[in-house]
Amino acid sequence: MHSEILKPMVVLIAWTILMLVWLVVTRLPAMKAAGIDITKLTGGKGADADGILPASTQWKAHNYNHLMEQPTLFYAVCLIIAVSGTGNGMNAWIAWTYVGLRIVHSIWQATVNKVSIRFLLFALSTLCLVALTLHAGMAVFHG
Template identity: 55%
Template sequence: MIGMAILQPVVALAAWTMVMWFWMYATRIPALMASKVDPDELVRDPNKSLDAVLPAQVQWKAHNYNHLHEAPTVFYAVAIVLAMVGAGDGLNALLGWAYVALRVVHSLVQATVNKVTVRFVIFVLSSLVLVALIVHAAMVVF
């Protein structure tokens, strides 16, 4: 079908989000058990959080999982618009894959070494790719 190639990076990023979900719980559950914290106590006390209880390296995965539900939601919407109007092939599909690659690299940096300046550069690059996709969608629909 014409214009549907951009849906491949959409599915890839959704799948990557689930990889981060598994990684988050694979590290968080053992850390929670080791900390012997009562999770119900955390929700009753506004001064307590998992960030205060669990090691930072464990929480990095959770923070990234949350990040994958922020800016990427705009990517999903724009990619679906581009597919619907038949403009999701060629350069737009390539930009979609670039966006996904940058988000995966961002995840790996945040979940492992968590260098903020490196993450910021990757985030800016992915945002510029997203802006290009938005501009391309705007040129088609307006």
């Protein structure tokens, strides 16, 4: 099966891995500078470092977490669209728009992090997800 909508999915997965690398290469030195020895840590979660590590370091971690949240719905809806045979044309363009907005959102959150702009990017990407969901529903229930 060849469906154009699979391409933006792969790009967002690759971007998520890149954000993970960015997170690691900034967080580990920040932890060392803060006197945190990861070999002595037990349990905990990434958010425990809020207030200990610099905010700009944590922004990358927060964004990585965000890429584990809403995009999971994106992947699911894109697979539904691909399997239904409607993953080309408009649906592929909407998916590319979603991915572009999520990448810009990541860069913004990881660097500047002004919430009003970040929220706008999130809202616009959510509208793309809503459109894809409606198209998936039409394909599945009326196709």
